[in-house]
Amino acid sequence: MRPPARHGLARILSKQGVCSRTEAARWVRAGRVRVDGRPVHDPEFPISGDGQHISVDGHPLRAADRVYLVLNKPRGLVTTVRDEKGRETVYRCLEDPRLPWLAPVGRLDKASEGLLLFSNDTAWAAAIADPLRGPHKTYHVQVSGQPGTDLLARLEAGVHDEGEHLSALEARILRTGARNAWLEIVLDEGRNRQIRRLLAAFDLPVLRLVRVAIGPLALGPLPKGAWRLLEPAEVQALGRPAEAEPADRAAS
Template identity: 35%
Template sequence: MNERIQKLLADAGIASRREAERWIADGRITVNGVKAQLGDRASREDMVRVDGRTVKLAEAGRTRRVLAYNKPVGEVCTRTDPDGRATVFDHLPHTRGERWINVGRLDINTSGLLLFTTDGELANKLMHPSSGVDREYAVRVRGDVDEAMIARLKEGVLLDDGLARFTDVQFFDGEGQNKWFHVVLMEGKNREVRRLWESQGVEVSRLKRVRYGCIFMPANVPVGTWVELQQREVNDLADLVGLERKVRRRLVGKEKERFQRVQKRQKVRQTAQRRRRAAR
């Protein structure tokens, strides 16, 4: 069966659909030796190449993997950064014949839960506003917050790019000028949490994402490290956006050994972090 080229590449975890469309427009993709055009279709048996490298499509989309990463402040959500800043991809495990796709973004000054998957269709569904997947953030604000302000934030505020609102705002902790709240959004516009609070004359001093849909930030994952989600959690994400369940890909041989080495290095970083905190 022939499918859109961008869908095949997304299923293979090579790129998101939008990114694949840009590659097609830039002339980076060929099908059976012919440069692809937007709207072209291909089958899993066709010879598809990206920048001259063959993409294996026969098993594309048969499996899916998901990571939960605890992003620290200071990392950017790009694969490479022209300014040499650390990126969220720096410490992720390598994959064979596929790659990690980040589910949404967090700005450089925001920390917390960032999901990665090898399934481009799952990533696209989780990010798209039509899926109605909510995101929860813990936010520390500086300034006076009253019930009238909270009501305005829940009713909706007109920002530069349209109407935005929190679907829920709950006081969490703190007193005086510095208070923690948990807020919930149904979409992920650029810096939306910060801009909503700033529209009320309140400054956001810390921001951390603690939940994406049905996945909470695991308590046992220190900042700057990740954990691979189990089959049940991966199924929950698929069910959330109405996708077919798929099995996690089983690692074997050298790929399994490399994955275990990355896990070991991660544990070393976790130990170093604990020691630094204890020394403070």
């Protein structure tokens, strides 16, 4: 029989959905966490599924109820908990006492808008954010100029930039105006500022960038800055929620 898997204490706290791994490490270093009644100050202290008891501030650690929500992110907010430059973050939109700790699933940069997922189910979030195996992501992009259909094929063929191959899985023109156009771009992988870098390679300045769907989940009529909980069927369609690990039992 294989010995039980061993994970660091901070990771266990994070997997219970009660806080981020970074915050968990702060709790441990501050002496707020005990294992079998003894204070532990090492975030990497090994925990296995052999009945160890974990408490935080004197209370037994319990896995938080799993929460899955979608936010229509406004432009101008940073996708982070705290910003070292003092900029407003997406958590401005989630100031609701009913919500537990939640982490963004992937990111949208400050100038981008649209569909942004949040959850305290770290395994579910990791599967969706996986750059190679996660669901496709669909964007509507307003660009300066009037791209032709020949450019769409070039976007799908892609370019090399900073040692990476950037390409669109699909690209099509939604509508055109006198000075600009709206494109729909589908990505099957996630790279940092991928669409902006890809379009810059073809001298197409981005005026607006809105994520409108992740896999089968569409943003729909959700108002800017508003959020809603996902339906169970939507959670399942994006990725099956994580099963409890043996380490969960150690937290009882």
